[in-house]
Amino acid sequence: MKYMLLIYNNPDNIEAMSEEEREAAMRGVDSILAELAASGEMIGGVALAHPSTAKTVRVVDGVPETTDGPYVGAKEMLAGYLTIEADSLDRAVEIASRWPDARHGAMEVRAVMHPGGMEM
Amino acid sequence: MTIRTDIEDLLRRLTPQVLGALVRRHGQFEACEDAVQEALLDAAVQWPADGVPERPAGWLTTVASRRLADHVRSESARRRREAVVAALETPLEPVVPGPEDHDHTPDRDDTLLLLFLCCHPALSPSSQIALTLRAVGGLTTAQIAAAYLVPEATMSRRILRAKQRIKATAIPFQMPPPDKRDDRLRVVLHVLYLIFNEGYTASSGPELQRAELAHEAIRLTRAVHRLLPDDNEVAGLLALMLLTDARRPARTAPDGALIPFADQDRGLWDPVSLKEGVELITSTLARGPLGPYQLQAAIAAVHTEAPRLEETDWPQILALYELLSRVSANPIVALNHAVAIAMAHGPQAGLAMLRALDSDGRLADHHRLEAVRAHLLEMAGEPGPARDSYLLAAHRTTSLPERRYLEGRAAAIRKMRAPAGADENRDAAT
Numbered sequence: 259m260k261y262m263l264l265i266y267n268n269p270d271n272i273e274a275m276s277e278e279e280r281e282a283a284m285r286g287v288d289s290i291l292a293e294l295a296a297s298g299e300m301i302g303g304v305a306l307a308h309p310s311t312a313k314t315v316r317v318v319d320g321v322p323e324t325t326d327g328p329y330v331g332a333k334e335m336l337a338g339y340l341t342i343e344a345d346s347l348d349r350a351v352e353i354a355s356r357w358p359d360a361r362h363g364a365m366e367v368r369a370v371m372h373p374g375g376m377e378m
Numbered sequence: 379m380t381i382r383t384d385i386e387d388l389l390r391r392l393t394p395q396v397l398g399a400l401v402r403r404h405g406q407f408e409a410c411e412d413a414v415q416e417a418l419l420d421a422a423v424q425w426p427a428d429g430v431p432e433r434p435a436g437w438l439t440t441v442a443s444r445r446l447a448d449h450v451r452s453e454s455a456r457r458r459r460e461a462v463v464a465a466l467e468t469p470l471e472p473v474v475p476g477p478e479d480h481d482h483t484p485d486r487d488d489t490l491l492l493l494f495l496c497c498h499p500a501l502s503p504s505s506q507i508a509l510t511l512r513a514v515g516g517l518t519t520a521q522i523a524a525a526y527l528v529p530e531a532t533m534s535r536r537i538l539r540a541k542q543r544i545k546a547t548a549i550p551f552q553m554p555p556p557d558k559r560d561d562r563l564r565v566v567l568h569v570l571y572l573i574f575n576e577g578y579t580a581s582s583g584p585e586l587q588r589a590e591l592a593h594e595a596i597r598l599t600r601a602v603h604r605l606l607p608d609d610n611e612v613a614g615l616l617a618l619m620l621l622t623d624a625r626r627p628a629r630t631a632p633d634g635a636l637i638p639f640a641d642q643d644r645g646l647w648d649p650v651s652l653k654e655g656v657e658l659i660t661s662t663l664a665r666g667p668l669g670p671y672q673l674q675a676a677i678a679a680v681h682t683e684a685p686r687l688e689e690t691d692w693p694q695i696l697a698l699y700e701l702l703s704r705v706s707a708n709p710i711v712a713l714n715h716a717v718a719i720a721m722a723h724g725p726q727a728g729l730a731m732l733r734a735l736d737s738d739g740r741l742a743d744h745h746r747l748e749a750v751r752a753h754l755l756e757m758a759g760e761p762g763p764a765r766d767s768y769l770l771a772a773h774r775t776t777s778l779p780e781r782r783y784l785e786g787r788a789a790a791i792r793k794m795r796a797p798a799g800a801d802e803n804r805d806a807a808t
Contacts, residue, residue, distance in 0.1 A: 259776070260527075298504070298536030301528055343528060345502065372527065374576070374588060375779035377629055378638040378749060 260301065260370040261350040262341050266334040267363030269308055283358035290356060294342060299353075303340030334363050341370060385425050388434060389418050390597070393516030396438045398488020400446065401551050407495065408541035409449055410442070411513050417442035418516060489514060489601050494554055496540075497566045500547045505540035506569045507576075512537055515594050525591050526576070563606075567615050567671065570599050574619050578626070592623055613662040614672030620655035621678035624648040635786075636779040640687050652682050670706035673698055692722040709741040713750055725758035745774035749784060756791070765791040 275283070294300035309328040316323050328335050337359065344350040347367070354365035393414065400410040417438045431437040496509040508526075511517045517525075523533035554562040577591025599616045606612050628642035659675040677698045684690040699715040712735055720728025732751050741747045752767035765788045772784035 295531075295535060296539065298508075298532050298534075298539055300535075301532055343504070343532070345504070369776045371776050371778045371781070373778055375636045375775075375777035375783070376746070377625070378636065378780065378783060 259346070259350075260341060260343050260372065261347070262339050262368045262370050263303075263350065263354050263357065264336060264366040264368065265338045265340075265357065265359045265363070266366065267337045267359045268333045269310075269335065269337075270333075271362050286356070286358040290353065291340075294340075294353070299342045299344055301341040301343055303338065305338040306336060309335045337363070385422070385430065388430065389421055389438075390516035390594075392435050392438055393418065394489040394492050394514050394601075395435055395487065396442060397513060398492060399435075399439055400442055402488075403443075404446060405551075406446075407551060408545055409446055411541060413442040413445035413449060414438070415512065415518070416445045419518070487601075487605060489598075490605050491551060491553060493566045493569075493598075493602065494562055495544065495549060495551060497562075497569045498544065498547075498549050499562075499565055500549065501540050501543055503569070503572065505536055505543070506565075507573055508533060508536045509540045510569055510598070511573065511591075511594065515598060517594065521590075525588055563609070563612075566602070567599075567611060570595050570602070571615060571619075571671075573598075574622075578622060589626070592619070592626070595619060596623060610662050610665060610667065611669040611671050613658055614669060614675045617655045617659035617662065617675035618671050618678060620651045620658070621675060621682060624651035624655065624682070630779075634779065636783045638783065644685060647682065655679065656682060668701065668705065670702060670711075673702040673705065677702070690721070692718060696722045709735060709738055709744075710746070712738075713741065713746055716754075717750060720754050720757065725754040728754045729758065743774060745771045745780070745784075748774060749780075752784075752787065756787075761791045761794065 272280075291300065310326075312326070312328040314325050314327060314329045316325075342350060342353065344353070347369075350367050354360060354367050357365050359365060396417070397410060397414045400414060401407050404410060420441055421434075421438060425431070425434075492514045493510065496513050497506045501509065508522055511522045512519065519534050519537060520530050522537075523530040526533065553559070574592050574595035577588045577593070577595065596616070596619050599612070599619060603609075603612045603616045624647045625639075625642060627648060628644065628646035629637055631637055655675065656679045659672065659679050662672055663676060677695055680691055680695050680698070696715075696718045699711070699718045702711055703715055712731070716728045716731040716735070719731055729751065732747065732754070735741050735747060748767050748771035752764050752771055755761075755764035755767055768784050768788035768791070772781050772788065775781050775784065
């Protein structure tokens with residue numbers, strides 16, 4: 259089963275982190291990525307640029323309108339994602355719970371749709 | 379059939395023989411498996427251009443042995459183990475064998491041995507599948523990755539990990555002991571069944587690679603059936619695959635939409651596969667003892683006997699499900715059993731069985747439970763609750779064509795009954 263782990267954090271909190279905290283978080287990320295690559299569970303993922311660089315696009319009355327900043331104006335914003343293939347939802351949640359952002363932001367685990375279907 | 383496909387077929391057929399011969403001679407399954415993959419890739423490039431060699435298995439064994447020697451040589455350059463190289467080089471055969479050199483393809487077929495190795499219970503199901511497709515099926519890592527919709531690097535790591543596990547747990551290259559053989563064969567059959575199911579599903583994506591998985595599963599099961607003709611469950615699984623695969627042309631609309639079993643144009647079912655499947659299961663059932671694959675194949679065979687859904691022999695199907703639920707108590711079987719009960723005794727009887735499954739827990743959040751309930755509610759003339767169940771099933775599925783189908787059924791009900799009335803209280807209605 260494929261899952262997307264969406265990483266949410268508050269960029270202000272990240273910037274307020276000490277060098278040691280930051281290093282520890284990076285090491286946490288590296289070790290999970292190495293584990294997922296070695297196990298063959300890693301499918302892909304990206305880190306996103308700072309939300310201040312985001313553009314939000316809406317079509318209003320047929321006209322595209324672009325505003326600066328991310329779509330949702332909450333304190334926690336999408337910072338990146340990884341896609342994995344896990345044997346169970348429990349395993350996906352376990353990986354998400356170890357991701358550093360789960361401690362100071364939040365991780366969202368979502369099943370990824372697939373193109374095959376069973377006969378009904 | 380193109381030359382290219384002929385060569386691919388030949389390579390896949392020869393893979394277990396060549397790998398088996400190499401492992402017998404040198405041990406080291408993981409290094410031999412790499413060497414055979416490299417030889418297969420060489421052949422895939424050279425044979426279409428230069429023609430297929432006279433002794434293709436000998437050619438592959440020779441090239442793979444060289445690759446293995448190269449590999450050991452580079453290892454030993456680091457570790458200074460020239461003795462190993464010397465030992466390895468001695469049995470090398472010439473690329474073009476002389477007339478006296480009968481093809482060193484062993485008469486023995488190592489397919490079973492390799493399947494037992496690749497489907498060892500120490501490996502995870504995803505590793506068993508990946509390794510089986512590569513080491514026994516002769517598929518490339520890229521082909522397997524494409525079929526399972528993951529990057530090649532991911533699949534490559536999965537295969538490497540499986541091979542490391544085989545090495546670490548020192549899994550031997552030999553038949554399991556007689557008292558374990560049946561259990562181990564069940565694992566092999568389950569892996570083949572999983573490969574088939576992955577390819578069998580309707581698909582709007584890379585249809586070709588996925589259909590190929592079903593064909594590959596049938597090919598491998600056929601090989602096992604040839605080696606173990608007296609095993610009824612092997613025959614049952616092969617029959618089940620053939621009868622299920624026969625429905626492939628009727629299962630998907632040209633636009634990729636899923637066509638449910640009840641609405642399929644039975645004229646599109648493949649008569650050749652149907653005939654082979656029905657004959658196989660008929661002769662197998664006569665022998666006994668029964669097992670879950672045989673019973674599922676028997677159910678599929680009864681369906682094929684009905685020219686139209688309305689003519690289905692539901693009492694017979696129901697009797698088979700009763701037998702099946704005794705030998706294989708799994709919740710998906712129970713779900714299909716409920717459908718058979720509904721068709722034989724009316725939707726309320728089926729819905730009552732679903733309520734029992736609600737408390738089972740294993741299927742509690744499963745979209746198929748809700749999809750079946752929706753169908754039965756629709757049959758029972760309760761469109762409001764049926765629509766709710768279709769939507770709940772649509773929310774729970776992770777399959778795009780299933781979601782599209784389930785949302786379509788829900789929308790059709792809304793259209794029929796617009797404006798929507800008092801259909802909110804499903805519990806009261808069921």
